[in-house]
Amino acid sequence: MPMIVVASVDAIRNFYVDTLGFSHVMGMVGKDGQLDFCTVVMGEARIMFMRAPGGTAAPSGKQPVEIYLEVEDVDALHKNLTKKRVAISDPLTLQWWGDRTFKVLDPNGYEVWFYTHVAEPKPPQGAKLV
Structure with a gap:
């Protein structure tokens, strides 16, 4: 589980x-009444969020880490989020590695990929799976 x-x-x-x-699976409220950490889940996918140690602010802007989460039905999730007017940062796409994906950007700058594996990998011409 990523932290x-x-x-x-x-x-x-609240966003997730x-x-x-x-x-929401679990969390802990600190002395200041704010969550120190929490764990959220969608199907088998779990993510833990925690406050920056020592009260330092987390960096702003796009983050260097992307979150890749398997879901049971990526098309249904995409439809649901589109209906809720969630900004989709990358549209539904069948990737060469066989996953159907889309992405959203969370408020902290993390790109969150949602995917369902739907096909066998077909590497781009000239590439080879190892």
């Missing part, structure tokens, strides 16, 4: 639960 450092666990928890449809 992602964010500036506000409360805010990112209320906007993307994850379920």
Whole structure:
């Protein structure tokens, strides 16, 4: 399970639960009344969010880590999120490696890929799977 450092666990928890449809599994509220960490889940995919250590702010802007999560039905999730007017940063695409994917950008700058494996890999011409 990835552990992602964010500036506000409360805010990112609300985005993943209320906007993307994850379920809140567990969290811990600190002395200041804010979440110190929480775990969210969608199917088998789990993510833990935690506050930056020592109260330092998490970096802003696009993050160097992308989150790649398998879901049971990527088309149904895409339809649901589109209906909720969630900004899709990369459209539904059949990737050469056999996954049907789309991406959203979360409020902390993490690109979140959702995918369902639907086909055998077909490497681009000239490439070879090893």
